[in-house]
Amino acid sequence: MTQNHSSAARARRYFASGPGHPVVLGAVGLGIGLVVWQIAGSAEPVLLSTPGRAWNAFIELVVSGKLFTALGESGVIFLIGLAIAIVVGVGYGILVTRARLLREGTQWLVYALQAVPMVAVAPIVLIVMGFGVGAKSFVVFASAVFPILINTMEGARHAPPELLDTAHIFRSSERRIWRDLLIPHTVPYAMTGIRQGIAMAFVGTLVAEFFLNATGIGGLMLSASSRFDISTVLALTVLSAVIAVSLMGLGRLLESRFSSWRGEEGR
Amino acid sequence: MSVTESTRSIAVAAGALRAPKVRQRKVLLVAATALLILLIWQIASAFDASGLVPTPSGILLAMPGVFTNPSFWIDTLDTSLAILEGLAIGVVFGTLIGLLTGRVRWLRGLTAPYVAGLYAVPLLALVPLATIWLGYSPVARLALITVAALLPCIVSTVDGARKIARELEDAAFVLHMPKRRVLFDLVFPATLPYIMAGVNVAIGRAIVAAIAVEFLASVPGLGRFILINARSFHQDASIVGVFVLVVLGVLGTTAVEAARRRMAPWHNPRGEK
Incomplete structure (x- = not known):
């Protein structure tokens, strides 16, 4: 018995062996990366800069206030676009479960539009809508709405039929069916969509700033890149990676906060 | 046993008969919405004076x-x-x-x-x-x-x-x-x-x-x-x-x-x- 157990344990080690806590390992990995960057950057300063110089460039952006202006500009279109995407995505997603004609008539369109990369459409948005806050928010909206809409549609479609039947038998009004049944049931699914939508909204923000007009974080990046200011470009690239990872963490937090609402029904 | 089985097979057969009809209806519906959207798009773009909106x-x-x-x-x-x-x-x-x-x-x-x-x-x-x-x-x-x-x-x-x-x-x-x-x-x-x-x-x-x-x-x-x-x-x-x-x-x-x-x-x- 014991021998059997120890051999199984050895088998485990054979396959998934290795020391270290994931967080410690991650920190060590980042440390190694910084050292390599420092060494490589000392040899090739024009192309690679160094961690120190990228940090200085970042501090420079903070001190001059440019970074906060840019974050504000990006934040506005991000929030407007995302908010409209959530309202439209969740609203329409629930609406189509109550209106079968609408669902069967438009579902194909949702999936078709979802396959269109927003980047490719950006120049057309530019000539049709211009490059104001509205047009840029529209790009954010169009990037974020599809995951929200599709997840909500999936969730609302699986609303338990027994409950819907019960509501009908008790002559529940349409408004109360929405408020007490459909929306609470759909929230956890919508949250999955919103998590994906948050990430897509950030992508959309950069698309808008790169291709409509150069404002915000994307604008800072473009202008630094056209000056070949590699330190600033690197600082901003790392910053946008940090923003993206944090937004994803935020989305995951939101999703798990509401996941307990998921009933056992269906699956 | 045979009763339930035969009812089920009848139901299945009826479903099979109905299936193409349902699909036909769906195709019609999709085509109708597509046409409607294209029509609205085309008519709406006629009011666009700039001529920049694709039609x-x-x-x-x-x-x-x-x-x-x-x-x-x-x-x-x-x-x-x-x-x-x-x-x-x-x-x-x-x-x-x-x-x-x-x-x-x-x-x-x-x-x-x-x-x-x-x-x-x-x-x-x-x-x-x-x-x-x-x-x-x-x-x-x-x-x-x-x-x-x-x-x-x-x-x-x-x-x-x-x-x-x-x-x-x-x-x-x-x-x-x-x-x-x-x-x-x-x-x-x-x-x-x-x-x-x-x-x-x-x-x-x-x-x-x-x-x-x-x-x-x-x-x-x-x-x-x-x-x-x-x-x-x-x-x-x-x-x-x-x-x-x-x-x-x-x-x-x-x-x-x-x-x-x-x-x-x-x-x-x-x-x-």
């Missing part, structure tokens, strides 16, 4: 011109080949890195922040770096496509490599399989469906990467075709370009899905949850 009729009329234009096909071929090349490099290296980091825990830990950061960051944010390092050139495009394809392949392969059935691992251990053989005869085939799922995500990202670099670095290709036409107010031709792009993406994912069914027919992604 359904304009797009239709632009099609022959675009499709008979040899430079459009050269551009499309150019972009498609770059995407295929970048996908191939990204998938091969992504799979190798994924297999390694999936099986070796400390390596996974060391690389985790880079994989997470690079996967999360919008591809667009990497374009300025790519153009500074590699110039406003097709090389920058290829590099960005490769990075775009690499990340989902790594993440998906790691996922698959960690989910291998315990019994298989135990059997390999009992049989004293050398590690190299475990990797290529056990881990790789078991991971194959996950790799294909990664490739499917990679296709969409690769297309976005190609277009983004072509826009910003003015590299010839389908993306620049779209951009130039939009800028010179041939927005209808531009839309035709977007349409071709979407078709390319759908063709790619359909092909990968078909390949996955052939190469890993045992895998059932819907059943696993």
Whole structure:
């Protein structure tokens, strides 16, 4: 018995062996990366800069206030676009479960539009809508709405039929069916969509700033890149990676906060 | 028993009879909505004085011109080949890195922040770096496509490599399989469906990467075709370009899905949850 157990344990080690806590390992990995960057950057300063110089460039952006202006500009279109995407995505997603004609008539369109990369459409948005806050928010909206809409549609479609039947038998009004049944049931699914939508909204923000007009974080990046200011470009690239990872963490937090609402029904 | 069975078979037969009718109704409905949307779009655009809004009729009329234009096909071929090349490099290296980091825990830990950061960051944010390092050139495009394809392949392969059935691992251990053989005869085939799922995500990202670099670095290709036409107010031709792009993406994912069914027919992604 014991021998059997120890051999199984050895088998485990054979396959998934290795020391270290994931967080410690991650920190060590980042440390190694910084050292390599420092060494490589000392040899090739024009192309690679160094961690120190990228940090200085970042501090420079903070001190001059440019970074906060840019974050504000990006934040506005991000929030407007995302908010409209959530309202439209969740609203329409629930609406189509109550209106079968609408669902069967438009579902194909949702999936078709979802396959269109927003980047490719950006120049057309530019000539049709211009490059104001509205047009840029529209790009954010169009990037974020599809995951929200599709997840909500999936969730609302699986609303338990027994409950819907019960509501009908008790002559529940349409408004109360929405408020007490459909929306609470759909929230956890919508949250999955919103998590994906948050990430897509950030992508959309950069698309808008790169291709409509150069404002915000994307604008800072473009202008630094056209000056070949590699330190600033690197600082901003790392910053946008940090923003993206944090937004994803935020989305995951939101999703798990509401996941307990998921009933056992269906699956 | 025979009663319920016969009622069931009657019900099934009735369902089979009804099925084509239901499908017919659905097709009609979809066609009707499509027509309605196109009609509203066409009529609404008549009120647009600027003439900048693309119209359904304009797009239709632009099609022959675009499709008979040899430079459009050269551009499309150019972009498609770059995407295929970048996908191939990204998938091969992504799979190798994924297999390694999936099986070796400390390596996974060391690389985790880079994989997470690079996967999360919008591809667009990497374009300025790519153009500074590699110039406003097709090389920058290829590099960005490769990075775009690499990340989902790594993440998906790691996922698959960690989910291998315990019994298989135990059997390999009992049989004293050398590690190299475990990797290529056990881990790789078991991971194959996950790799294909990664490739499917990679296709969409690769297309976005190609277009983004072509826009910003003015590299010839389908993306620049779209951009130039939009800028010179041939927005209808531009839309035709977007349409071709979407078709390319759908063709790619359909092909990968078909390949996955052939190469890993045992895998059932819907059943696993």
